[in-house]
Amino acid sequence: xxxxxxxxxxxxxxxxxxxxxxxxxxxxxxxxxxxxxxxxxxxxxxxxxxxxxxxxxxxxxxxxxxxxxxxxxxxxxxxxxxxxxxxxxxxxxxxxxxxxxxxxxxxxxxxxxxxxxxxxxxxxxxxxxxxxxxxxxxxxxxxxxxxxxxxxxxxxxxxxxxxxxxxxxxxxxxxxxxxxxxxxxxxxxxxxxxxxxxxxxxxxxxxxxxxxxxxxxxxxxxxxxxxxxxxxxxxxxxxxxxxxxxxxxxxxxxxxxxxxxxxxxxxxxxxxxxxxxxxxxxxxxxxxxxxxxxxxxxxxxxxxxxxxxxxxxxxxxxxxxxxxxxxxxxxxxxxxxxxxxxxxxxxxxxxxxxxxxxxxxxxxxxxxxxxxxxxxxxxx
Amino acid sequence: xxxxxxxxxxxxxxxxxxxxxxxxxxxxxxxxxxxxxxxxxxxxxxxxxxxxxxxxxxxxxxxxxxxxxxxxxxxxxxxxxxxxxxxxxxxxxxxxxxxxxxxxxxxxxxxxxxxxxxxxxxxxxxxxxxxxxxxxxxxxxxxxxxxxxxxxxxxxxxxxxxxxxxxxxxxxxxxxxxxxxxxxxxxxxxxxxxxxxxxxxxxxxxxxxxxxxxxxxxxxxxxxxxxxxxxxxxxxxxxxxxxxxxxxxxxxxxxxxxxxxxxxxxxxxxxxxxxxxxxxxxxxxxxxxxxxxxxxxxxxxxxxxxxxxxxxxxxxxxxxxxxxxxxxxxxxxxxxxxxxxxxxxxxxxxxxxxxxxxxxxxxxxxxxxxxxxxxxxxxxxxxxxxxxxxxxxxxxxxxxxxxxxxxxxxxxxxxxxxxxxxxxxxxxxxxxxxxxxxxxxxxxxxxxxxxxxxxxxxxxxxxxxxxxxxxxxxxxxxxxxxxxxxxxxxxxxxxxxxxxxxxxxxxxxxxxxxxxxxxxxxxxxxxxxxxxxxxxxxxxxxxxxxxxxxxxxxxxxxxxxxxxxxxxxxxxxxxxxxxxxxxxxxxxxxxxxxxxxxxxxxxxxxxxxxxxxxxxxx
Numbered sequence: 001x002x003x004x005x006x007x008x009x010x011x012x013x014x015x016x017x018x019x020x021x022x023x024x025x026x027x028x029x030x031x032x033x034x035x036x037x038x039x040x041x042x043x044x045x046x047x048x049x050x051x052x053x054x055x056x057x058x059x060x061x062x063x064x065x066x067x068x069x070x071x072x073x074x075x076x077x078x079x080x081x082x083x084x085x086x087x088x089x090x091x092x093x094x095x096x097x098x099x100x101x102x103x104x105x106x107x108x109x110x111x112x113x114x115x116x117x118x119x120x121x122x123x124x125x126x127x128x129x130x131x132x133x134x135x136x137x138x139x140x141x142x143x144x145x146x147x148x149x150x151x152x153x154x155x156x157x158x159x160x161x162x163x164x165x166x167x168x169x170x171x172x173x174x175x176x177x178x179x180x181x182x183x184x185x186x187x188x189x190x191x192x193x194x195x196x197x198x199x200x201x202x203x204x205x206x207x208x209x210x211x212x213x214x215x216x217x218x219x220x221x222x223x224x225x226x227x228x229x230x231x232x233x234x235x236x237x238x239x240x241x242x243x244x245x246x247x248x249x250x251x252x253x254x255x256x257x258x259x260x261x262x263x264x265x266x267x268x269x270x271x272x273x274x275x276x277x278x279x280x281x282x283x284x285x286x287x288x289x290x291x292x293x294x295x296x297x298x299x300x301x302x303x304x305x306x307x308x309x310x311x312x313x314x315x316x317x318x319x320x321x322x323x324x325x326x327x328x329x330x331x332x333x334x335x336x337x338x339x340x341x342x343x344x345x346x347x348x349x350x351x352x353x354x355x356x357x358x359x360x361x362x363x364x365x366x367x368x369x370x371x372x373x374x375x376x377x378x379x380x
Numbered sequence: 381x382x383x384x385x386x387x388x389x390x391x392x393x394x395x396x397x398x399x400x401x402x403x404x405x406x407x408x409x410x411x412x413x414x415x416x417x418x419x420x421x422x423x424x425x426x427x428x429x430x431x432x433x434x435x436x437x438x439x440x441x442x443x444x445x446x447x448x449x450x451x452x453x454x455x456x457x458x459x460x461x462x463x464x465x466x467x468x469x470x471x472x473x474x475x476x477x478x479x480x481x482x483x484x485x486x487x488x489x490x491x492x493x494x495x496x497x498x499x500x501x502x503x504x505x506x507x508x509x510x511x512x513x514x515x516x517x518x519x520x521x522x523x524x525x526x527x528x529x530x531x532x533x534x535x536x537x538x539x540x541x542x543x544x545x546x547x548x549x550x551x552x553x554x555x556x557x558x559x560x561x562x563x564x565x566x567x568x569x570x571x572x573x574x575x576x577x578x579x580x581x582x583x584x585x586x587x588x589x590x591x592x593x594x595x596x597x598x599x600x601x602x603x604x605x606x607x608x609x610x611x612x613x614x615x616x617x618x619x620x621x622x623x624x625x626x627x628x629x630x631x632x633x634x635x636x637x638x639x640x641x642x643x644x645x646x647x648x649x650x651x652x653x654x655x656x657x658x659x660x661x662x663x664x665x666x667x668x669x670x671x672x673x674x675x676x677x678x679x680x681x682x683x684x685x686x687x688x689x690x691x692x693x694x695x696x697x698x699x700x701x702x703x704x705x706x707x708x709x710x711x712x713x714x715x716x717x718x719x720x721x722x723x724x725x726x727x728x729x730x731x732x733x734x735x736x737x738x739x740x741x742x743x744x745x746x747x748x749x750x751x752x753x754x755x756x757x758x759x760x761x762x763x764x765x766x767x768x769x770x771x772x773x774x775x776x777x778x779x780x781x782x783x784x785x786x787x788x789x790x791x792x793x794x795x796x797x798x799x800x801x802x803x804x805x806x807x808x809x810x811x812x813x814x815x816x817x818x819x820x821x822x823x824x825x826x827x828x829x830x831x832x833x834x835x836x837x838x839x840x841x842x843x844x845x846x847x848x849x850x851x852x853x854x855x856x857x858x859x860x861x862x863x864x865x866x867x868x869x870x871x872x873x874x875x876x877x878x879x880x881x882x883x884x885x886x887x888x889x890x891x892x893x894x895x896x897x898x899x900x901x902x903x904x905x906x907x908x909x910x911x912x913x914x915x916x917x918x919x920x921x922x923x924x925x926x927x928x929x930x931x932x933x934x935x936x937x938x939x940x941x942x943x944x945x946x947x948x949x950x951x952x953x954x955x956x957x958x959x960x961x962x963x964x965x966x967x968x969x970x971x972x973x974x975x976x977x978x979x980x981x982x983x984x985x986x987x988x989x990x991x992x993x994x995x996x997x998x
Contacts, residue, residue, distance in 0.1 A: 145393045188404070190396035245437065248422040248430025261438040265606040282434075286423040293412060300408060304401050313388075316397050320404065327408050331415060338418045 027076040029306065029372040035299045036350070036365060040065050042292065043351035049258050050272040050279040050353075057272060057353060064355040068362035075366020080315050080374050083367065087131070087138035091158070094131045097124035098165040105169075125166045125174045126360050130367070132162055132178050133321040136185040141314035146190035155186050172219055173332075173344035181325040188307070188320030222342040239275065242267045243337050247281040254285030272353045274345060277337045292351070296330050306372040315371040322364045329361075439615060440605050443576030446596030447542060449623030451556060451586065453632045454660075454866055459552050460587070462542035466518040468526065469511035472503060474535030481533060482514075488525045491515045494678060511537050513579075516675045544580060544587075544674050548632070550667030551639050554695040555630055555864070557585015557803065558670035560677075574598050583673065585695075586626070586864055588803045593868060596623035627867040629658025637986040638663040638965075641979040647967040648696035650847035651983055654953065654962050657851070657860025657875030659800065661963075661983060662844070664696040698805045701840040702966055705922035706768045706905075706973075707951045708789070708835035710853060710891045713761050715788030716776045717887040724761050724890040730754030734774035736826060743830050745770040746923070765894025766901045768921060770834050777833020782824055785832065786812035791859065791881050792849035794841055799861040799876075808845050811838040836925060846951055846964035853895075854918075854953035854962045856888045857881035892918055896956055906950065906977040908996075915988060916956035919980060921973030922949030924966075948975035954984045961987045 023030045044058050044065075051057035101124055136155050143151050159182030167175040187196070211220065225237050246262035255261065260282035262268045271279050280288050303323030310316040329349040335341035337348075347357045422430060451460035468489060475481050485491060491514060499514045518526070518538060526538055544559045546552065559580040562570065566581055575581070576598055582588035599620030603611045638649035642665045651661035666688075672681050685693050694700065716722040732748035735741065746768070747755055755769045764772035777785060790796070795810025809815070811832055813824040831837035841849075844862065852859050863875035895918035898904040905921040924947040948970030953962040963983050967975040978996040985992030 144388055146396060188397060188400050190393075190400055242437075244422060245430050245433045247419060248426050249434035251423055251427045251431065261604075262434055265438055265604070265612070267434075267437055267606070281419065281423065286419060289419050289423070290416075293416060297409075297412065301405070304405055308394075308398055308401055313390075313393050313397075316394075320397070320401065324404060324408075327411075331411050334415045335418070338415070338422060340415070340418050 024373055026073075027369055027373040028073070029076075029302070029369045032299065032302050032306070032365065032369065032372070035295060035302060036362075039292075039295050039299065039350050042295070045257070046276060046280045046283075046351060047272055047353055049260065049283055050263060050276050052264070052272075053258060061353050061358075064358045065362075067355070068358045071359055072362040072366035072369065075363050076369035076373065078370055080312060080318075080370055083134060083318070083370070084138050084141060084314050087134040090127075090131045091135035091138075094124060094128050095162055095165070098128070098162055100124070101169065102165060123356060125162075125169070125171060125178065126356050128162045128166070128178050129174075129181055129325065129360050130322075130364055132159060133181040133185045133318060133325070134367075136182045137314050137317040137321065140185065140189045140317065141312065145313060146192065147186070152186060152191055152195060155182070155189075159183060159186075170216060171345075172215075173346050176344075177325065177328060177332075177346070180328050181321050184321040184324040185317045188317050188324075189313070219342075222344070225343070239269045239343065240339050242269065243275050243278040244339050246278040247338060250282040250285045250288075252286045254281070254283050254288055257283050259283060274333065274343075274347055274352060275337050276352050277334055277348050280351070296327075296349075300327055303368055306368055310371050311374050315374055319368055319371045322368055326361065326364070329357075438604055439602050440611075442601050442603050442611075443578075444599035444601055444618075444620045445541075445577035445579075446598055446620035447622040448544060448559070448580070449590075449594040449596065449869075450625045451594075452625065452627045453630045453635075454627065454658075455632065456627075457632045458547060459628070459630070459632070460544060460546050460556055463545040464540055465516060465543040466523055467513045467539045467541060468515040468518055468522075469513045469537050469539050470499070471511050471535045471537060476534065481536060484529075484533060485514065485536065488529060489515055489518065489522045498676060511539060513539075516543075541579070546670045549669045549671060551632075551636060552630070553667035553670045553692075554585065554664040554697060555628075555635065555662040555802075556670065557587040557589075558583055558673045559587050560673045561675060576600075580674065584804065585802050586628070589801050590626055590865065594623040594626065597621035624869040626865055627870070628864045629653060629656070629660055629866045630662065630864060631660050631987065633990065634961075634983050634986045635661045635663060637661075637982045637992060638979060639665065639667070641982040642967065645967050645970065645975070646690055646696070647965065647970070647976070647979075648700055648843040649963065649965050649979060649983060650697050650843045651961055651963045651987070652847045652851040652862055654851040654855035654858065654959050656866075657862050657877070658866055659844075659847075659862050659864045660961060660987065662697050662802075662864070664694070664700070666690050666692040668692045695804060696843065696966070696968070698800065698802065698842055698844045700966070700968075701806050701808050701842055702947055702949070702968075703837070703839055703924040704794075704835035704841040704846055705924040705947075705949050706770075706834060707846055707920050707922035707949050707964070708833075708839070709765055709768060709773055710895055710920050710951075711789050711792050711794075711849060712773050712776060712780075712785070712833060713765055713891045713894065714853075714883070714887060715780060715785060716761070717890060718788060718883055719780060719784060721779050722761060722776060724886075727758035727760045728764075728772045728775045730756060730759045730769060730771040732771070734771045734830065736778065736830070739827075741827070743770070743774050743827075761890060762894045762897060763903075765891065765920065766897030766904050768898075768905050773833045774830050777829050778826070780829075780833070782829045782832060783812050783814070785829070786810055786815070792852050793845050793859070794839075794849060798844055798848050800844060801862075801864050805844065806842055808842050809838050809840040835922065843964045843966050846949070846966075847962055850951040850953055850964055851962035852881065853888075853891070854959035856885065857883060892956060895920055895952075899952070905973065908974070909977055909981050909994075912994065913981070915954055915984075917952050917954040917980070917984060918956045918959075919950060919952035919977065921977060922951070923947070923972045924949060926969065943969055945969040945971045948973045948977075950976035950980050952977075952980040952984065954988070 044061060047061055048058045136158050139155060139158060140147055140151060159179055163175050163179040166178060225240060242262060246260065246268050249262065260279055262282050263271050263279040268275055268278055280292060300323055303319060307316050307319030307323065310319055326349060329346055332341060332344065332346045333348040336343050347354055349361050350358060448462055450458060453459055472478060482496065495515055499512060502512045523538055560583040561579055562581050570581065582591040582594065597620060599618045601614050602616040604613050604615055605611050634651055638661050642649065642663065645665065647665055649661055649663040653660055668685055730745065732754035733742040733744045745754055754771060755763060755767045759769045759772045763769060789810055795808055797805045797807045816822055816824050828837050832839050848862055857880040859878040859880055860875040865873050867873060896916060898906050898919045898921060899909050899917045901907060906919050909917065926944055926946060948967040950965045950973050953959040961984055963980050965976040965979045970976060981994040982992040985994055
């Protein structure tokens with residue numbers, strides 16, 4: 001071969017010639033932004049009802065959204081190189097703060113998850129949801145893909161250290177989410193199916209020892225409750241029975257906004273946070289659920305599309321991992337509220353009330369936007 | 381040998397990535413499909429189930445207890461009403477920590493140990509989510525304190541309910557009876573639907589006898605509640621049907637006259653209107669405050685009542701069985717005339733005692749001890765009644781024989797329950813050979829007929845039976861089942877009438893004359909009553925030898941003396957030409973009939989004139 005022409009995949013010379021749009025210059029992925037705006041707006045509508053028609057709750061959540069959108073926008077401005085360069089350091093700092101939590105952390109309800117610095121509380125595990133996939137992606141981005149065995153091992157190590165630290169807080173939900181976000185990077189990097197099936201086999205085989213030695217009593221209880229909520233109608237089963245009743249009684253059409261009896265009459269616990277989907281399902285019916293799932297699916301597909309279009313393997317892996325993690329939120333939350341999965345503290349992304357998860361998720365979308373606009377920057 | 385240097389191949393990586401993306405999307409869609417399937421299952425397939433569940437969550441059927449009927453006397457004076465009362469109750473299912481809550485409540489409201497013990501008992505047999513009462517009759521301060529602390533005390537409720545109240549307390553205790561909280565046995569027997577939301581039931585007396593009409597019909601309402609059980613609004617309401625109001629024949633004035641005339645003595649007074657069969661007064665002393673029983677009497681109060689030697693809980697008027705003594709004589713006179721064994725002119729020699737033919741035993745007349753001789757050489761029926769001559773009736777009784785005596789006296793209501801509309805009535809004893817065989821498995825001895833003919837021996841009557849017999853006398857044979865109830869919700873209810881005693885009017889007149897002479901005659905045994913009297917009163921005195929005091933009572937050694945005195949009895953009706961009241965009175969251990977007879981004056985004066993100025997010469 002003579003001349004080697006480096007050609008960017010999926011990019012014609014016409015693209016390069018065109019003047020970048022305003023959106024591209026602002027590093028904003030317009031379809032994604034529109035979908036997110038639609039989702040957050042719908043979320044606020046549901047929240048108003050779920051919070052017992054509290055405008056204050058809506059305003060507070062709106063403020064979180066505003067902050068989160070700013071963070072997303074700022075996150076989108078950073079180049080992927082910068083993310084790549086920062087990844088290992090962020091990772092080290094992250095692990096250090098997790099260790100800090102272990103020794104100096106403050107807790108609530110028997111779990112030590114928070115670090116308090118100068119009166120300001122934050123949850124390092126939340127940041128790790130972004131940092132862990134970033135670190136794995138950074139590590140693999142220089143390797144030849146699909147990664148070899150030793151790279152897989154290193155990648156797994158990068159995942160398991162923070163996951164283990166968070167697991168002992170104890171915070172099974174977050175630990176699993178973080179582990180998943182790291183493993184998704186490995187998956188998208190193309191690790192062999194033999195690893196995947198092997199891991200699956202191992203997971204099944206370790207279920208019994210995990211039940212016996214790893215899971216805490218309250219976690220076992222949650223699993224038992226999921227399997228048979230009737231066993232403890234007024235205790236742990238109450239939430240699931242009430243949320244299933246709320247969802248089921250919504251039917252196809254729903255009882256109407258602000259008219260859900262389960263939600264408005266306090267039968268539904270945690271109605272504005274983790275169980276908000278039940279309010280939506282009760283008041284808007286299956287139609288509302290379908291609408292929400294369509295929005296989510298479009299966001300997910302856009303995320304995958306951005307990944308496919310990405311110029312660098314770091315960008316690709318980040319896009320894939322962030323998208324899949326977003327999906328895990330949706331799946332776990334909707335599954336647990338409907339009684340398919342045990343109750344773990346996973347919010348319905350961008351709908352449940354709360355600031356922390358919104359900021360993390362939107363920061364993730366900021367990175368996604370950075371990936372989506374990266375290719376055009378290369379042209380200049 | 382060529383060395384292969386591994387280089388990154390962007391095309392290959394991109395291809396792998398795309399393949400993984402496709403896989404990821406497929407898995408994702410599959411899992412979203414599972415979720416969607418689940419929501420479809422809940423919202424479409426099982427929609428009806430969850431819809432129903434959500435409705436039943438939200439909508440609760442609440443019973444609306446009916447208002448218990450009120451009880452009035454014949455003048456419209458309220459004898460039993462319902463007053464709002466505030467009860468502190470606890471819904472166990474809603475209380476996170478029962479012990480802590482109880483401790484907290486006891487800081488706010490004075491709850492005694494026994495109340496806590498009773499509360500724990502009730503806790504054992506409650507329906508789920510039913511408020512269990514802990515403390516009754518909260519006052520305003522206590523309610524305010526509870527209201528302020530309500531947010532700290534989930535599951536604690538203050539309920540307003542109507543509680544039975546007896547404004548006259550002890551005065552009507554035995555006439556009305558009382559309601560009390562439904563106990564376990566009653567809960568089992570009562571209709572569960574009808575008594576949803578009702579916590580009280582008539583325990584004794586009129587309150588129990590007329591429970592069905594007093595209770596009314598339960599209503600219900602569908603209410604929307606939140607998860608904490610708080611009612612948000614009423615969706616549908618079926619009003620309860622309040623119980624019927626009872627108007628009784630009782631007259632508070634003569635009830636009070638009788639009660640006050642008895643004073644602190646043990647005794648009973650029953651007055652009956654001979655025309656209607658209505659019970660005008662039904663007094664048993666000592667009474668007790670029935671309000672104590674409404675919400676469960678404290679064990680201290682209860683043992684005081686139970687252990688009192690005066691047995692205040694014992695309704696002497698209908699449960700007390702006493703030898704009628706000489707009050708039986710007018711009836712015996714009727715039996716003699718009816719049987720043809722005597723006429724008003726028939727006389728019997730009275731040496732002061734009586735001897736059965738061929739027997740040396742002397743049956744003494746009471747006068748013998750006083751005068752050393754009989755009432756007169758020859759005694760006729762009029763004198764026999766007016767002066768209460770035993771000898772005359774000994775002879776009559778012997779000739780009548782016990783079984784015919786039984787047959788003539790039974791229509792007057794002796795020896796069987798009168799069927800009055802209250803509870804716990806006793807039947808007394810009207811002896812006969814048959815009775816003795818059945819009850820004691822013994823043969824009848826002729827001597828026993830002698831004592832029976834002056835109302836002693838086996839013969840026992842309740843004051844109510846005596847009043848009924850007197851009423852039959854007064855109305856010349858008209859017989860009623862005595863009734864306390866005069867009207868139900870204003871609709872008059874007649875006392876059931878029984879077949880009258882058919883006899884010649886002159887028989888009644890003959891006995892009347894004797895009874896009038898008891899009061900108005902020169903040598904009448906109750907002539908003291910004639911002082912200042914403005915009407916004709918027919919009466920008969922009686923003295924009953926004490927065998928023991930009333931049933932259920934305990935003998936106490938140091939009281940035996942007083943408790944061995946004779947019971948004083950008196951029956952009367954007035955005005956004699958058209959009687960409107962018949963009275964029977966007993967004063968336990970009163971010593972003699974003079975303890976009882978003045979009470980008749982008080983009662984009848986009050987009935988006829990609204991008040992009595994009679995002063996007991998004793």
